[in-house]
Amino acid sequence: MPHKVGIVATGQTKHTAKRTDINLRELITEAVTRALDDAGLRMSDIDAVMLGNMEPFEGFMLPELWSVEGWGGLGKPAMKFNTGGTVGTSTAIAAYYFVASGIYDTILAVGFEKQSEGHTQTAITTVGDPLWERTMMAGAIGNFAVMASTYVHESGVTEEHAAKIAVKSRRNACNNEYAHLQMPNLTVEEVLASPYLAYPVRRLDFCPQSDGACAMVLATESKAKKLAPQPAWIKAVATAHEQQYMGDSPRRLADMRSQRAASQRVYKACGISDPVRDLDVAEIYEVATYAELAMYENLGFCAPGQSGKLIDQGVTTMSGQLPVNPSGGVLATNCIGATAMIRVAEAALQIMGKAGKRQVPGANLALATGYGGNAWTDALILGRE
Amino acid sequence: MSEKTKNPAAGKKAEGLRVPWLLSVEYEYAAGHFATRFFQELRDNGRIWGVRCPGCQRVYIPPRPVCGICAGKTGEWVEVGDEGVIVGCTVVNVPFIDPMTGEQRPIPYGFAIIRLDGASTALYHFLEETDPKKLGVGKRVKAVFRPERKGTLLDIKHFRLLD
Amino acid sequence: MSESHWIVKQKIEIPFHYTPGPALLRFLEGLRDGKLFASGVRGESRKTVPPLSFCGRSWKPADDWAELPGTGTLESFAVVPHGMAELPQEGERIVFGLVKLDGADTCLAHLIHTKEPGKLKVGTKVRLRWRAERSPGIQAIAGFDLL
Amino acid sequence: MDGEVTLPAPGQVAILGAVQTRYEAGKPHQTYNELVHEVVDQLLTETGVALKEIQSIVSASQDFFDGRTISGMAINEVAGGYLNSESKVAGDGIQALIYGAARILAGAYDLTLVVAHCKESEGQFHQITSTMFDPYVERPLGLDEHIAAALQARRFLGVSGAAEADLAAVSRKNHRHAMKNPLARRSGDFSIEEILASAEIVSPLRDLLAGPITDGACAILLGSPERARASRRPVSWIAGMGSSTDAYWTGRDLAASAALAQAAERAFAAAGIRKPLDDLRVVELSARYAHEELLYLDALGLGNGAAAKARLATGDFDLGGKLPVNPSGGALTGNPTCVAGLARVAEIHLQLTAAAGQHQVKDARTGLAHGASGICGQSQTVVVLRGDAPQRT
Incomplete structure (x- = not known):
């Protein structure tokens, strides 16, 4: 039986069209800091980190490794996901499974994107199959x-x-x-x-393009009850x-x-x-x-x-x-x-x-x-x- | 937000300088078994082929090794028509950089998902028509081939509205 | 190209413009002015260059600044036998080095200027060489010379 | 880490089967979709599982190598992903394996397909790997994975006292081993002199000291204990898993791997391994570059106090050695990015199920598979596997 898993804290940046005051790493820090503060946790309380992002939107392969100091990842198990628009939920679901499995007790999940630095519509066009879809994609x-x-x-x-x-x-x-x-x-x-x-x-009718990050802390039942008066149970x-x-x-x-x-x-x-x-x-x-x-x-x-x-x-x-x-x-x-x-x-x-x-x-x-x-x-x- | 959760890096004077980087990668994509056969037929004979799933009888374009719905291997090749029906369509007015040329794609252009006669799935392609009022879901279209075919989907220049 | 195995050539080209953020901005602008800045957490001795605005170890803002003298130790070096698109220096073997600058705890990757790359050793002392014409950016540094 | 990390006890997640493609310089006849189809199809045939039974898939690939954003889309149907749960790890396949194991340990699925693919031949290694580097101060200089690896190699040589001939000895051993592996991309009985005379990539890296550009894929089927009991073929078990992340490459000493030491400590604790040199019987390392093998052996504690090069010299690490x-x-003989770590797991599975053919290690009951990703191995993962219970007697 899976262990019960609760979300105990969240942190978001102020999302805007262009965060020209900070870089990607600092954007991540902003969300992570807020999530940790929300739970009253230190980075040392976190067992593992799950991250989500699309490389071609950032022009960055493994941006999570370049920005490791921004999410406190030194010495931590970490994993990065890339599933397109679902990546934030895919990352949260992965964090859920890792806690539900009993492998980790407390997980930080982070999703991030600085759309303003590249050309997302262009990068999205490369979502299309190169032979079948890309020439026409818009x-x-x-x-x-x-x-x-x-x-x-x-x-x-x-x-x-x-x-x-x-x-x-x-x-x-x-x-x-x-x-x-x-x-x-x-x-x-x-x-x-x-x-x-x-x-x-x-x-x-259409969504804007934003720069922003979101972080959450997920924990096992016993930890969640200590960390939040009312956890959001998954x-x-x-x-x-x-x-x-x-x-x-x-x-x-x-x-x-x-x-x-x-x-x-x-x-x-x-x-x-x-x-x-x-x-x-x-x-x-x-x-x-x-x-x-x-x-x-x-x-x-x-x-x-x-x-x-x-x-x-x-x-x-x-x-x-x-x-x-x-x-x-x-x-x-x-x-x-x-x-x-x-x-x-x-x-x-x-x-x-x-x-x-x-x-x-x-x-x-x-x-x-x-x-x-x-x-x-x-x-x-x-x-x- | 409280003072405590304020990002120490945020908001300070850091405007102005932005460091440029051009992502530029050349690829040599393998067309693979299915696409090679499809585009060969398109180039040499001006014909459009799909593959049929022996389980559910769906005819797939693009052709592929597996029918995801039946979770089984696809079977015989079948020819489909060069006419079809618009499943979805639009006229794109938004400027963006074409990743394959590095330049802005000319706008406006007609763009549709088209189900060819005899196929179960639909293809992305350009429409000749760029007036949204004349377009519509369900309207019939026909492929307009280029005089010289090279073996790409652009051997079809675009689709033209019938009637 | 065999008829049975088609290859489709395509190029993906997307321009990016990266915002440095306050710490890197100070660093890059410092380079223009011929200054080398490192950052650290107040009360901690560790200094990073290029500077971080936030220390991932102590999870504190890194706003304690230091100016470095521009001398350092060669932690490692690598010799590229061929020319590179980014560095069209014909006829010269390009030597990359990892330099631990005096006063810093991290390394800066840059070029090492030497006629005899075969004589380089890990631990060699080096000194930063500025370009005469500088704009904010890493190219304000020409590389490092052996001391 | 203050938090108590509970790792899986042996016997909770089984590997029911593992299949790799042949590793080749290029596979111009296959799209990566067809490449994945090849391994998945063979894996399901071998394990007697139907594609319809697969409801959980974790894949590993890199968009830049695939030349496509969200490139996992293309493998959805061939991996059984239609209306099912597929997730893509943008890193090494060994991490996808760990996630797949978590899904089974959570009781969510009794089968999970793990697949990794890469066709390094389709893109350009320099341009693609340069995007791993800091865009502000490093990319303008033209750094790429080979240059960083060369800097790490030189640092390791300078600090450890190992010589370039020791790197060549690693290469010689591995290329000789590869002669017994029909899937290997590059093999041969190269002399130390030949290796040290092979073409320079970035000094001190040479052609035969670095893994070549390679295309390939690997698929592994994970199962619950119930599935393992029903298996008609021998299975292996995940006994311990551990991962860790290091500082960005310029923020650490490249001559060591703190992250690997931590990853190993976690995996060994879970698997009950106290003396790795005695308790393990076979090791597969993701070392694309020769120096990485020595460096990683030291980090794993397999240098046993002395430098790993000494054990290399005595033949301890040879097929037939201790x-x-x-x-x-x-990976030095050719496994692509993303695939290398999962391929290590596949190889250990073959060893523990006595299916490794000519490169079989005798009496292999406990093995270590290792994966790495990032510049100079910034992200490190260790998985310890055990053979099926009957083998222990």
Whole structure:
């Protein structure tokens, strides 16, 4: 039987478009220091470190080894992951398994990215297969737009529905001191007036490019209880990958097979039959407004074709039945290597009751997802017990 | 955030200097068994082939050794059409540096996922049309071949809307 | 190229611009001014060069600065027999050295200037040679000469 | 480390099978996807497991060598990853193995496929490895992995008292061993003189003192004790695992490896190894460069107080000696980045299951596999393996 694992502390940088005041190593230190301080731990209390990041975005092979002094890694077992957008959740899940296995008691997990130093859209284009996809690929935005077009065609969601998601996220972000895009006065009209980056995706439909890092401390049951008054217990984890080429999934965004599979697995493990009723909050990895709408369906928040209705009714707003992305989500902050871990950290803050102005009162059960690569999905459920 | 958690390095005057580095690597990618056969057919005969999974009968383009869904090896090669249907499409307006040229890719350009007749999966390719209003999911398209074919996916110049 | 094994040539080219952060900025700008800065934690003797802004050992800010004299010890050296794209010095064998600068506890990698690389020894004393024209960056240092 | 680190007791994670490709200068007929397919397919055939049964995969590769961002995408289907849990370690495959073991120890999966691949021939070693270096003060000078390794070699020679001929002796031993390994990339009965006369890469490194550019892949199937009991083939067991990370290369003395000493201490404690020289019967080291083998042997305590070169001279580390080191020929004879460490585990598994063929070490019951990554081996991992229980009698 796996050991029980709790998240006891989190630390984030203030995410912005360009952290030109510090380098990558110092960015990592900022998040790690905050996570350790949050738990009242010293680096010497940490058994091992799990890191996540994508080398071509940094132009750096093994950036974690260059920056070892920035995450206190001297003498520590450490491992680095690279799974694209899911890397933050993949890293958290690896940390979970290492604690659950009994190998380590206390693990530091870190995700980091300085998008401003390279050309992420260019590096993302090299995600494509060199023979089959790269010549045509258009970074994350073009790729995402072709998927969104399918979803718009099939689901009947409107530009207004998408704009409402954009407004919800950027307004929620105002309650999050770490969020990159905070737009308290953003309106649906402004979103609809922003130019198309790639039809049907407008500038304000898409996530920003951010510099940022996120760190978390995970510990065994006995340690977690000592380190935090209310740890965020990891109740279930799941990963599901797509096939290998971008055109393999017949209706990629409209029917994300990986997301359905991963979420159903964690729901089943936790006895969740109606996620909107049973979950208290969700932090999901939505790179664009249309993705959030599609994910409502894929994650079982609504029936197919009903996602527009869900946002119209305000179900996923802060005052709704299932607030989605109180932090502002990826639409407010996307430092890719850290982004999925931020979902987990934000879900943990909700469970720990430490989410401040963005706290969902009495949050007892939270979903966090990661999304990346060729429609890969990670899903975690965190809970108070 | 408290004084204690403030990054000692943060916020101090460090603006201005940024150290440049050009990542520049030349690769010689093996095309491998499946792509070599596909591109040979494309170049020599202007024909498009996929592989069929003997389990679920899906026809895969790009061709590949394993059907992930059946977790079994793929089987016979089958020819598919040069016409197909748009599964997803867009017109890209966002400028970015093409990693293969180091220069900005010309915009706008039409870009789609296209399922060719007889195939189960879809391919990325360019569209001739760049007006989003004229494009649409479900519309039929046909491959426009270049007069001289070299054995790459760009032997198809782009896809043209039918009707 | 055999017909049965196709090879596809492609180049990946992406420009990067790295932010140095406060400690490295001070170091790189110091080089422009002909000064060599190291950093450490106040109350600790260890000094790193290039400087860190944060000590990964004691987990404390490293904001105690020292200026180094520019002399040091050759911890190691390696001789490149061929020319390198980054250093087009035709006809000369390029010698890289790891130098532990006096006053520092870490090494700086740079070029060693010697006509007789065969006579180099681990432990040899060296002195930094500045370039006449300097901008902020490691190229402000021409390399090290044997003492 | 203040925290108590509980490591797995013997017998909790088994290696059910291990397969490597032939290591070659280039494999122009295969994509890396097809390379992984080759090893996975053979591994599943040998172990009698269907691809459909694989729900957990940990891969190891490097985007820059693959020439593709998030390059793990391409191996998803051939590794059984569709709708399943695949994760990619961007480091040596031996770390992927440790993660795979954790998944089994956590009770999450009873099978985990671990696979590492690299085609060093497709990119350019200098350009790719230069991206490991500090972009502010090192990349502008043109440093790469070979130059750093040469600096480490010279430092080691200067501090340890070993001579270049001692490095050549390591090379001679390993290339002779490789003659008995049909998968080896480079082998031969080279004389010390030949080795020291081989082409200079970066002095003191020479062609025969450094692992050549190589393509290859390795796949290992990990299983729970239940799976091991059901196996129709002999299995080996993970007895202890340990990892550690050193300072960046310019922040430490390159003549020693503190991280390896720590990694070994952790793995030995878990495996109950007190006198490694007596308790181990076979060792496979990830030493791409000849000097690394001597340096690592010292860090592992296998120099036994004296420099490892003395034991080398007496033949202790030869196949047939007291403690054969790299009977496969090792990474010096050609194993690519990311694959080298996992290949060491595969080789020890072959030894412990008496399947190593011509390079079999007699009565091998306990073996050590080692992996390293980063500049001058900044990240170090040790895995101790034991043969199946029946072998002990």
